[in-house]
Amino acid sequence: MVELLKINPAENAGNELPRNVEAEAALLGAIMIDNRIAEDVQLKIKAEHFFEPLHGRIYDAIMRLLDKDMIANPVTLKPMLDMDPALKELGGAGYLAQLTGNGAALIGARDFATQIYDLALLRELVAVGRELVENALDTSESVNPREQIEAAEVALYKVSEGEGEGGSVKSFLMASTAAVQVAERALNSGGHVSGITTGINSLNAKIGGLHNSDLMILAGRPGMGKTSLATNIAYNAASRWLRDNADGIPAEKNMGAKTAFFSLEMSADQLATRVLAEQSGISGEALRMGKISRADFQNLSRAARELQELPLFIDDTPGLTIAALRTRARRLKRRHDIGFIVVDYLQLLQGTGRGNENRVNEISEISRGLKTLAKELHVPVLALSQLSRAVEQREDKRPQLSDLRESGSIEQDADMVWFVFREDYYEAAKEPKPDDEAAYATWKENMERIYGLAEVIIAKQRHGSTGRIRMKFDAKITRFSDVADDSYQDLDYESR
DSSP, X not given: OOOOOOOOHHHHTTTOOSOOHHHHHHHHHHHHHOTTHHHHHTTTOOGGGOSSHHHHHHHHHHHHHHHTTOOOSHHHHHHHHTTOHHHHHTTTXXXXXXXXXXXXXXXXXXXXXXXXXXXXXXXXXXXXXXXXXXXXXXXXXXXXXXXXXXXXXXXXXXXXXXXOGGGGOOOHHHHHHHHHHXXXXXXXXXXOOOSBOOSOHHHHHHHOSBOTTOEEEEEOOTTSOHHHHHHHHHXXXXXXXXXXXXXXXXXXXXXXXXXXXXXXXXXXXXXXXXXXXXXXXXXXHHHHHTXXXXXXXXXXXXXXXXXXXXXXXXXXXXXXXXXXXXXHHHHHHHHHOOOEEEEEOGGGSBOXXXXXXXXXXXXXXXXXXXXXXXXXXXXXXXXXXXXXXXGGGSSSOOOOGGGBSSXXXXXXXXXXXXXXEOHHHHHHTXXXXXXXXXXXXXXXXXXXXXXXXXXXXXXXXXXXXXXXXXXXXXXXTXXXXXXXXXXXXXXXXXXX
């Protein structure tokens, strides 16, 4: 009978790392006796979780056979491991047969797998701790303690997620399998959405939804409605997650996401007011001033009840640094498994550099930090951004990539750049005096044509084409939605 090795804490204080080689051997033997056990453990255990490298190679060989729908036992494994020098030292194929000699190991196979995984995490934690101590003992002038804290936190987050140091290394098989799964999700969605839904069909059709690890920049001049659009998308993603989850749709097919909204400009109650206004159909101004009827209040109460379970987490802490934002995002990911992050807005974040750095470098650090966060947590990040005043100097007020304020790195780091543009906002400022009847009539006719319409300009997209999407904007309740007439939708730049 294979006995579990008792780990002595006193030994670990020295050079001994947490391990249980006997449990590893017992698990491999159990899998070779009954290959069905692999179905229970392969989602959790990987070859790198084994302390003994030979056991990791045996486990990897077993999984490769099972992937080919072949039986994995000492006989079928022998040709794959015959030339392994470590196996030769232990008696070659005889060692594989020896592993299967304990049928009692079948009973505790799942427990062995759990212990192997936990001990692997402890070893990673030891490695992180050693590196943290070594770095902290370095007192040279070039050392930045805040950067060390950030790096340690990233490493600890990876350990908590079970990634370890090898978490970012993927074979082409793994990468291509993930790509096929994305395509399958888009096919099965019926709406060609491979990512998280924005809740706006025309936008989904253009970008395919919000994709994991992507940084999206939503920019616009003041008054264009960029915060409104971001709030709409955040609500739509969170409510879709709630609906799909209630319908029993598995997580990998859920088209929504639990959402974190970092609002550095507006308070949490102001954002909540916007969401309530949108869902109740009552203007935010009326809500703030109490100019509502009893019927309106009933609609408001109904909307509030329906939104009680909404997985939308609002952080309105002012003056966040990019490091603090990443820390809070990791915590939300760990506690609530958020799948989408919104930041309103990028220029209100602070860098972690020293005071002598200029604003351009600080914005570069922030944009890189947001992209790193998207990749690290494997979620889409939508960051709002200001535009420079250069837009106001042109006849055509539609924004361009060169209008992104303070740093070209925003454009460089972003996977997508969206601009929101409302022509009626600028046209309203051109209102002539009613005395000039001809000019006023022309202006009024033009306003009627464009009033309540908005454009989202996809100026950069790594996954597809650029172009313009027309939407309807209800300023009263700050809601963006699809327009009925789509003759103007999805205009590519090349066709303009």
